[in-house]
Amino acid sequence: MERVTSGIVPLDEILGGGVPTNSLVVVAGAPGTGKTILAQQFVFANATPDARALYLTTLSEPRAKTIRYLQQFSFFDQDRLIGERPAILYGDLAEPIRTQGFEALSETVGALLDEHRPRLLVIDSFKALRDLVPSDVQARRVLFDLASRLAARSCTTLFVGEYVRDELERLPEFAIADGILHLVNRPTGTRDERYLRVHKLRGSGFRAGEHAFRISSDGLSVFPRLVTPAEPTAYHASDERVGTGLAGLDAMLGGGLRRGSATLVRGPSGSGKTLLGLHFLHAGAVAGEHGLLVSFQENPSMIRFITSAIGLDARELDASGHLTSLYLSPVELNVDDVIQRITAVLAAKPIRRVVVDSLLDLEAAVSSDPMRFRSYFYALIQRFAVEGIAAMLVVGTEIGAGPRDLADAEYTADTVIDLRYAPADAPGRESARNIVVLKSRGVAHATTANRLRVGARGLEVGGVEHRRP
Amino acid sequence: MDVPRRVLILVVELDPYIRALQQSLLGDHYELLFVGDGEAALDAARRHRPKILIADILVPKIDGLRVCRELKRDPRTRDIRILIFSELYAELRAREAGADAFIRKPIEERAFLAQVRALLDEEASSSSDGDTRRGASWSE
Numbered sequence: 001m002e003r004v005t006s007g008i009v010p011l012d013e014i015l016g017g018g019v020p021t022n023s024l025v026v027v028a029g030a031p032g033t034g035k036t037i038l039a040q041q042f043v044f045a046n047a048t049p050d051a052r053a054l055y056l057t058t059l060s061e062p063r064a065k066t067i068r069y070l071q072q073f074s075f076f077d078q079d080r081l082i083g084e085r086p087a088i089l090y091g092d093l094a095e096p097i098r099t100q101g102f103e104a105l106s107e108t109v110g111a112l113l114d115e116h117r118p119r120l121l122v123i124d125s126f127k128a129l130r131d132l133v134p135s136d137v138q139a140r141r142v143l144f145d146l147a148s149r150l151a152a153r154s155c156t157t158l159f160v161g162e163y164v165r166d167e168l169e170r171l172p173e174f175a176i177a178d179g180i181l182h183l184v185n186r187p188t189g190t191r192d193e194r195y196l197r198v199h200k201l202r203g204s205g206f207r208a209g210e211h212a213f214r215i216s217s218d219g220l221s222v223f224p225r226l227v228t229p230a231e232p233t234a235y236h237a238s239d240e241r242v243g244t245g246l247a248g249l250d251a252m253l254g255g256g257l258r259r260g261s262a263t264l265v266r267g268p269s270g271s272g273k274t275l276l277g278l279h280f281l282h283a284g285a286v287a288g289e290h291g292l293l294v295s296f297q298e299n300p301s302m303i304r305f306i307t308s309a310i311g312l313d314a315r316e317l318d319a320s321g322h323l324t325s326l327y328l329s330p331v332e333l334n335v336d337d338v339i340q341r342i343t344a345v346l347a348a349k350p351i352r353r354v355v356v357d358s359l360l361d362l363e364a365a366v367s368s369d370p371m372r373f374r375s376y377f378y379a380l381i382q383r384f385a386v387e388g389i390a391a392m393l394v395v396g397t398e399i400g401a402g403p404r405d406l407a408d409a410e411y412t413a414d415t416v417i418d419l420r421y422a423p424a425d426a427p428g429r430e431s432a433r434n435i436v437v438l439k440s441r442g443v444a445h446a447t448t449a450n451r452l453r454v455g456a457r458g459l460e461v462g463g464v465e466h467r468r469p
Numbered sequence: 470m471d472v473p474r475r476v477l478i479l480v481v482e483l484d485p486y487i488r489a490l491q492q493s494l495l496g497d498h499y500e501l502l503f504v505g506d507g508e509a510a511l512d513a514a515r516r517h518r519p520k521i522l523i524a525d526i527l528v529p530k531i532d533g534l535r536v537c538r539e540l541k542r543d544p545r546t547r548d549i550r551i552l553i554f555s556e557l558y559a560e561l562r563a564r565e566a567g568a569d570a571f572i573r574k575p576i577e578e579r580a581f582l583a584q585v586r587a588l589l590d591e592e593a594s595s596s597s598d599g600d601t602r603r604g605a606s607w608s609e
Binding site: 067 | 483484485486487526527529532534535556557558559562574575
C-alpha cells in the first residue's frame, strides 16, 4: 500500500509508514493541541508542483492568520507557495459556505478539486463547517457526497477539527473516515503533556496507545510509545561477568554482575548510589567498553567534579570517548523523549553498560499512569538484556524510611543492591554505610551486609579497596 | 491632501474583510476596483491603467509578485505604483519583483494610508519630472 508521509519520521513509524494514499483522515483535538501544525507538516512534506496540496481554511481561523503563524516554523518554505507552479495553494471556504450554506460544501470543494487537481487536500477546520448544520442526518448526506467525490480522485484528505473525545464515536465524519488521529493536551501538575493516539487506520496496522509529542519551532516531535513485547524476546542469557569497579562488591556477587542483567541500586540520599554507578561506568571504560550515563540528578559538570573528587580520572574518561552522558532536567521530563534518546544512543554506539540515575525521576514523569511506568521499565530491561547491556538503575529512598514501593521494578530486576546509611548518632562518631545484595538471579551471592566506605579514591566495600585500573 | 476622486486604485485581494477595510479607508478619497486573482489584476491594470495597484501575494492563478513583475516589465504599465500587501515575510521578494512598497498584513491603518499617499505623491512628481522610480517606502 502506498503511503503519504506525515513529515515526522516517528509518526510515520506509528502509522506503519504514513497514512494510506487517497485515504480520508480526521485530525481531531481540542483547540491548541497542534492539529493545524500537524496538517501543515503533512502539506510541506508532500507537496510538489506536480502533486500539489490544497489547504482550505474555513470558519475557525482566517487564511491570513494561519499563514502568518505558520511562518515561524522551520518547515515553512515560502518558495512552495509562489511562482509559476506553486506546490501549495491556500484557499478559504468561509465565504462560499457563509453565503451558500453547508449544503454547498461538496460542490464548492469539487470545483476547487477540478481547478487545482491537488494530491493532498486539507480542510481546516472541518468541524467549524459541520457545526453549521443542526442535524447529523443532514451532515451525513453532505459528507457522504463529499467523501464519494474525494474517493473518485487520487487525493489524500485531512479533515482537521476541534472534536472532543465522545464525538469520535458519535459523529458521521468518523464513520466515513479511513483514519483518525487524536491529539490531546493533558495538564499534569504544573506542566502539560501532549499525546497523540491513532484511533483508526483502515487497511493498515498501526502502533496503538498514547504517543507523546512536543511542539517546537520545528513543528511536532513525536515519541512513539515504547512497546513491551507480549512475549519476552528470546536471547542468550550470558554467564559472562561484568566487574562493578568495586572488588569487594564483585566478591559479594560471586564475580560481578551478569552481562545483560539489570541491577537495581537503592538507598537514601548520600548513601553512595551515584558513586557506585560512576565506578561501574569507569570500570567499563577502562576495559574499553562504551557506557551510557542517563542522569536526571547531576549535570555533566557535577559528574566530572564527583568523578575527579573520588580519584577517578575524569579527563581520561572524557578523552576515551567511552562514556556518553545524557543529562535531562527532571523538571520537564517526558518519559517517551527519554526513551527515544536512550534508544538513539544505543543505535549509534556499541553501549555495554548503562546507568540510569534515577528511576524515580522516570517514574515521577509518568506518575499519572503507573501501568505505563511498569511497561516502560519492563521494555527497557528487555532491550538491555537482548543487547547484552549490563544496566544499573538507581533508586533513591528517604533517609530513615523504608524503600519507596517499587515492588515491580525490584521483581523485574535481576539484582537488587541495597545501600544503607546510619547517620552518626553522637559527636565524634562516624556515619556508617552498609551494602547488601538482596538478590541476584542465578548467582550465588553473599547474603550478609558489608561496610561501604567513601574514601579519597571513591567507594570501598568491606574494607577491600576498590580495584584501580 | 486633496486627491481628486477620479484617482483609480486597483486592488487584488481575496479576503472580503480586508477588502471591506480597504474600502472604508480609501473609498472616500479614491476610486477602488477590486479583483480576486492575478489574471484579472493584469487584465484590469492594462485596461484601466490605475495609479496604484495594491496586491496580495497569495491570490489565485498568478501570484501577486508575478503580477508585479509583469506590469513592471511592460512599458505601458510600468508607471503603475505597486504596493505588495501580504501576510508573508516577503519584503525582499517584493523588492526583487520591482514593487514600489511592501506592507505586511494585518492592516495598520495609519501606515497603510500614509503608504498609499506617498505612492501617489511619488507618482505625481515623477510624472512631472519624468522620473519613473523614486525612493519608495518599505515596511514589515
